[in-house]
Amino acid sequence: MTSPTKTYLTCCAKHQIEANPHITDVLGKTPNTEEYVLKLAGNNRLKPVRRLDDKDAFVLSKCLHLSQGLTALDLSYNNITDEGVHSLVSLIQGGSLRSLDLTFNNIGADGAELLSQSLQGNSTLLSLTLSGNKVGRRGGMSLANLLQFNNTLQALYLASCDLDAQSVIAFAIALKTNQTLRCLDISRSVMSQQQEEWAVHFSHTLALNQSLQELHLGLKEIMSTGMERLSKGLLFNHSLKYLDLRCNRVTRDDVLPLVDVLVKQSSSLEVLDLSYNQLRDEGAVLLSEALTSPNCSLKELSLCSNNIQSEGLLALAKALSVNSTMTHIYIWGNHFDRPVCVALSDLMQSGRLHPDHTDVRAYEVNGHMFLACVSHNLRKQFYKPENNSIHETSPSGAAPVGMRFHV
Numbered sequence: 087m088t089s090p091t092k093t094y095l096t097c098c099a100k101h102q103i104e105a106n107p108h109i110t111d112v113l114g115k116t117p118n119t120e121e122y123v124l125k126l127a128g129n130n131r132l133k134p135v136r137r138l139d140d141k142d143a144f145v146l147s148k149c150l151h152l153s154q155g156l157t158a159l160d161l162s163y164n165n166i167t168d169e170g171v172h173s174l175v176s177l178i179q180g181g182s183l184r185s186l187d188l189t190f191n192n193i194g195a196d197g198a199e200l201l202s203q204s205l206q207g208n209s210t211l212l213s214l215t216l217s218g219n220k221v222g223r224r225g226g227m228s229l230a231n232l233l234q235f236n237n238t239l240q241a242l243y244l245a246s247c248d249l250d251a252q253s254v255i256a257f258a259i260a261l262k263t264n265q266t267l268r269c270l271d272i273s274r275s276v277m278s279q280q281q282e283e284w285a286v287h288f289s290h291t292l293a294l295n296q297s298l299q300e301l302h303l304g305l306k307e308i309m310s311t312g313m314e315r316l317s318k319g320l321l322f323n324h325s326l327k328y329l330d331l332r333c334n335r336v337t338r339d340d341v342l343p344l345v346d347v348l349v350k351q352s353s354s355l356e357v358l359d360l361s362y363n364q365l366r367d368e369g370a371v372l373l374s375e376a377l378t379s380p381n382c383s384l385k386e387l388s389l390c391s392n393n394i395q396s397e398g399l400l401a402l403a404k405a406l407s408v409n410s411t412m413t414h415i416y417i418w419g420n421h422f423d424r425p426v427c428v429a430l431s432d433l434m435q436s437g438r439l440h441p442d443h444t445d446v447r448a449y450e451v452n453g454h455m456f457l458a459c460v461s462h463n464l465r466k467q468f469y470k471p472e473n474n475s476i477h478e479t480s481p482s483g484a485a486p487v488g489m490r491f492h493v
Contacts, residue, residue, distance in 0.1 A: 089113075089114075089118070090113040090114075090116055090118075090149070091110055091113045091114045093149050094109060094110065094113055094145065094146070094149045095110070097145050097148045097149045098145050101144070101145060101148070103141050103142075103144070103145050106136050106138060106142045107135075107136060108126065108128075108130075108135040108136050108137075108138070109126060109138070109142060109146060112124060112125065112126055119155065120155050121155050121156075121157050121182075122155050122156060122157065123156075123157060123158040123159075123160075124150075124156060124158070124159050124160065125160040126138060126146075126159070126160060126161055126164070127160050127161070127162045127163050127164075127187075128162070128163040128164040128165070129162070129163040137163070137164045137165050138161060138164040138165065138166060138170075139164070139165045139166065139170070140165075140166060140167055140169040140170035140173070142164075142166075142170075143161070143166050143170035143171075143173045143174055144170070144173040146173075147173040147174055147176050147177050148173075150177055150181070151176050151177060151180065151181065154181060154182055155182065156177070156181055156182065156183055157182055157183065157184050157185065158183070158184060158185035158186075158187075159177065159183060159185070159186050159187070160187045161174075161186075161187060161188055161191070162187045162188065162189035162190060162191075162215070163189065163190050163191075164191050165191065165192055166188065166191040166192065166193065167191070167192045167193060167194070167197070168193060168194055168196040168197035168200070170191075170193075170197075171193060171196075171197035171200050171201060172200060174186070175200060175201070175204045178201075178204050178205065178208060178210075178211055179204055179208065181210070182210055183210060183211055184210055184211060184212045184213065184471070185211070185212060185213040185471070186211060186213070186214055186215070187213075187215040188214075188215060188216055188219065189215050189216070189217045189218050189219075189243075190217070190218030190219070191218075191219055192219070193216065193219040193220075193221065194219070194220060194221060194222070194225065195221050195222050195223075195224040195225035195228075196225075197219070197221070197225070198216065198219070198221035198224075198225030198226070198228055198229055199224070199225060199228040201214070201216075201229075202228040202229050202231065202232040203228075205232055205236050205239065206232060206235040206236060207235075208236065208238060208239075209238050210238065211238065211239060212238065212239065212240045212241065212471035213239075213240060213241040213242075213243075213471045214239060214241070214242055214243070215241075215243040216229075216243065216244055216247060217243045217244060217245040217246055217247065217271065218245070218246050218247070219247055220247065220248045221244070221247045221248065221249075222247075222248045222249070222250070222253075223248075223249070223250045223252055223253050225247070225253075226244070226247065226248075226249040226250070226253030226254070226256065226257075227252070227253050227256050229242070229244065229257075230253060230256035230257045230259070230260045231256070231260070233257070233260035233261065233264040233267060234260050234263065234264065236266070237264075237266050238266065239266060239267060240266060240267060240268045240269065240469070240471040241267070241268060241269040241270075241300075241469060241471050242267060242269070242270055242271070243269075243271040244270075244271060244272050245271045245272070245273040245274055245302065245304075246273070246274045247272075247275075248275075248276050249272055249275040249276065250275065250276050250277060251275075251277045251283065251284050253275075254272055254275055254277070254284040255283065255284050255287045257270065257272060258284065258287035258288045258290070258291045259287065259291075261291045261295050261298060262290070262291050262294050262295065264295075264297075265295070265296075265297040266297065267297070267298060268297065268298060268299045268300065268469045268471070269298075269299065269300035269301075269467070269468070269469040269471075270298065270300070270301055270302070271300075271302035271330075272302065272303065272306075273302045273303065273304035273305050273306070273330065274304065274305040274306070275305075275306055277306065277307065282308070282309065282311050282312040282315070285308065285311065285312035285313075285315040285316055286315050288303075288315075288316060288319065289315040289316055289318050289319030290319060291319065292316070292319030292320055292322070292323045292326065293318075293319045293321075293322040293323060295323070295325070296323070296324055296325045297325055298325060298326055299325055299326060299327045299328065299468065299469045300326075300327065300328040300330075300467070300468045300469045301326060301328070301329055301330065302330040303316075303329075303330060303331055303334075304330050304331065304332040304333050304334070304359070305332070305333045305334070306334060307334060307335060308331060308334040308335060308336060309334075309335045309336075309337075309340070310337070310339060310340050313336060313340040313341075313343060313344065314340075314343050317343035317344050317346060317347050318343070320344075320347040320355075321346065321347055321350060323354065324352060324354050325354055326354055326355060327354055327355060327356045327357060327468055327469075328355075328356065328357040328358075328359075328468035328469070329355060329357070329358055329359070330359045331358075331359060331360055331363070332359045332360065332361045332362050332363070332388070333361070333362040333363070334362075334363055335363065335364065336360060336363035336364065336365065336369075337363070337364050337365065337366075337369065338364075338365055338366050338367075338368035338369035338372065340369075341365060341369040341372050341373060342372065345372050345373065345375070345376045348373075348376040348377075348379070348381075348382050348384060349376050349379040349381050349382055350381060351381050352381075353381055353382065353383045353384075354383065355383060355384055356383055356384060356385045356386065356468075357384075357385065357386040357387075357464070357465070357468055358384055358386070358387050358388070359388045359464055360373075360387070360388065360389055360392065361388040361389060361390035361391060361392070361416070361419075361464070362390065362391045362392070362419075363392055364392065364393060365389065365392040365393075365394060365398075366392065366393050366394060366395075366398065367394060367395055367396075367397040367398035367401075368398070369392070369394075369398070370389065370392070370394045370397075370398025370399065370401060370402055371397065371398055371401045373387070373389075373402070374398070374401035374402050374404065374405040375401075375405070377402075377405040377406070377408075377409045377412060378405050378408050378409060382409070382411065383411060384411065384412060385411055385412060385413050385414065386412075386413065386414035386415075386464060386465070387412065387414070387415050387416070388415075388416040388463075388464040389402075389415075389416065389417050389420070390416050390417060390418050390419045390420070390445070391418075391419030391420065392419070392420060393420065393421070394417070394420040394421065395420070395421040395423075396421070396423050396425060396426055398420075399417065399420060399421075399422070399426045399429070399430075400425060400426060400429055402415065402417070403426070403429035403430060403432075403433060404429075406433055406438060406439060407433065407438060413440070413443055414443040414444065414464070415439070415443070415444055416444060416445045416462070416463065416464050417444070417445065417446060418445045418446055418459045422446075422456075422457050424454065424455065426457075427448060427455040427456055427457050428455050430444075430446060430448060430457060431448035431455050431457075434447075434448060435448075442462060443462070444462065445459060445460055445461075445462045445463060446458065446459060446460065447459075447460050
């Protein structure tokens with residue numbers, strides 16, 4: 087059997103294209119099995135690599151098209167444009183590819199449209215990542231339209247893709263009938279503060295859709311009206327497990343309708359990201375009260391950088407001592423005084439809060455307790471598409487690589 091490296095070099099010679107040493111190196115280390123994964127990300131931290139361009143995508147597609155075993159392809163952080171997408175389409179249409187990651191390339195609306203067209207009749211691809219590509223309104227509308235035809239795709243990541251209000255609304259409309267997609271990331275869309283009409287549409291969608299499990303709505307300038315609308319839809323939803331609302335304008339008053347969702351009977355939410363908002367003490371106290379409800383199913387909560395002080399943090403610590411469901415909490419970036427440090431230290435020492443399930447670590451100096459920040463973070467993904475080898479859920483308790491101290 088011809089090795090993947092030799093096949094690649096033969097294709098390069100045939101089309102008179104210079105071989106990329108990064109591709110050669112990765113292919114050389116790829117096990118010769120019936121199913122395999124290729125990780126050709128351009129942001130290799132261990133050593134500099136030559137990022138893939140359209141010519142590399144062309145030769146790679148020619149090479150890989152001869153193999154039927156490729157299940158996951160990571161081409162993130164490269165220089166592939168719409169032209170390169172034309173080459174990659176053949177891998178989607180004719181192979182066994184289940185996951186394609188094109189994060190932060192140079193793909194625009196034309197490339198997004200081409201991907202949408204190629205996936206309309208596709209029955210293999212489960213996960214598509216285009217985050218960081220400026221596909222804009224036209225590309226977003228095309229991908230939303232795809233969801234009305236494709237019954238296979240389970241995860242779609244479109245963060246920082248310059249989606250506007252119209253394209254966001256198009257996704258809400260598509261998800262009213264699509265019952266296959268499990269994860270959608272449309273964080274950091276380009277919308278003004280007044281454009282919260284999209285929240286009305288997503289409220290209706292959440293009330294109807296009972297298949298979506300993970301929804302990322304970070305950096306969308308969500309305020310009072312948007313929170314109220316989304317919460318109304320969530321009251322009728324029984325499938326969503328991960329809700330990302332980080333980096334919005336959520337205040338203490340906006341938490342009230344969300345609390346109603348957390349304490350409703352048969353609540354499905356397990357992971358909630360409210361980091362980088364403005365909940366303050368009052369918002370933290372309201373969430374603490376929700377955590378003590380027997381109906382609350384929340385397991386992981388992030389409240390980093392919410393201007394919470396002693397009252398709110400102590401209320402959260404007290405709620406954790408009562409709550410038996412919550413396992414992870416992240417609070418760095420708020421205001422820690424001595425009682426808060428002692429309360430968090432007691433939770434960890436008692437075994438109620440595992441040290442790897444929070445982003446703070448207690449330490450003692452001269453009889454006084456302080457907190458340090460460790461590198462644990464709320465997991466970025468919850469849903470893992472079946473047979474997907476690239477988008478593995480990041481463990482919340484990853485080993486710390488550094489600490490920052492709060493005195």
